[in-house]
Amino acid sequence: MPITDEIKKTLSDPTPLYALAGAGDLAYEKLREVPGKVEALAADRKGTQEKAGARLQEAQSLLIGAPAKVGEAVNALPTDLKALQERAQGFALQQVGRAVELAVKAKETYDELAERGKVVVEKARPAAPAAPAEAAEPAAQPVQDEPVVEAEPVADGAAEPAPKKSARARKSAAADAE
Template sequence: MPITDDIKKTLTDPTPLYALAGAGDLAYEKLREVPGRVEALAADRKGAQDKATAKLHEAQELLVGAPAKVTEAVTALPADLKALQERAQDFALQQVARAVELAVKAKETYDELAERGKVVVDKTRPQDGVTQPAAELGEQPAEVEPVGDAAAEPASKKSARAKKSSIPDQTD
C-alpha cells in the first residue's frame, strides 16, 4: 500500500505547480526591468567601445612578448608529478564540496519559488464560489462514472453480464 500512497501524494502535491508559478512571476518581474537596462546599455556603448579598443591594444602588446613567456613557463613547470597529483586531488574534492553546496542552494531556490508561486496562485484564485482542490480539503476525489452505454446499464444487468462472462460454456 505504500506505493499507492506515494503515487497519491505525488499527484496531489501542489509544490511543483507553485514553483512553476513562482518562476513565471519572477521572470515577469525581471522582464519588466529590461527596457530600462537596454537604455542604460545604449548610453554606455561608447564607453564600452573605448575600453574594448584599449584592451585590444594591450593584448597586441602582450602577444609580442608571448613566445618568451611561454618558454619561461615551460621551464618553470614542476618536475614532481606527485605534487601535481595531490593538487589535482585537492581540486577534485573542492569541486565535490562545491557541487553539494550548489545542490543545497538549488533546493532552497526551488522551495522559495514554490512559496512565491503559492502566493501568486492564492492571489489570483477567485475566493467566491470556487471549490478547493480535494487535496487541500483532505478528501479523496470522487470516482469517475463510465460514459456511454455502460453508464445507462443498470447495476443488476452489469452483475449478470459479469457472471455470464465468468462461467465457461459447458455445451457439448
C-alpha cells in the first residue's frame, strides 16, 4: 500500500478526535464539581480548625511530659549499656571460637588434599631405574653416526651389490680384524 493511502486513512480516522473530545468533556464535568467542593471545604473550615487546635494541645501536653521520659531513658541507659557490652563480649568470644574451629578444619582439609596430591603424583611419575649401579657407570662417549646410504636399485638379472656399511660398522669391523 502506498504511503499516500496510509496518510489518507490516518487523517480520515476519527478515533483520535473522539479521544480528544472525551478528555475535554471529562475535564468540563470535573470543573463543574469544583464550586460545590469549595463550598464544602469552606463549611468544614471551622471543624478543621477545631481539630487542628485539639491536636496542637495534645502535642503540647506530650512536650511537657517529654523531659521526664527522657530523664527516665537516660537513667536506664547505663544498665542497658552494661548489658549490651557483656552481650557484645560474649558474641565476640563465640566468633573467635568459630574462627579457630574453621582454621583447624581448613588445615585438616589442606593436609588431606596435600596427601591426595602426593598419591596422584606418585602414580603419574615413571618408575625409577631397576639397578642403581647402571646409573653410576660412566656413560660411553657418544659416537656421531653418519647417515646410512642405502643401495641403489639394480636392474633385472644383475647381481645385487652388498649394502653399504655405516662408518660405525666399518670402524667396528676394522677393530675386530686387528
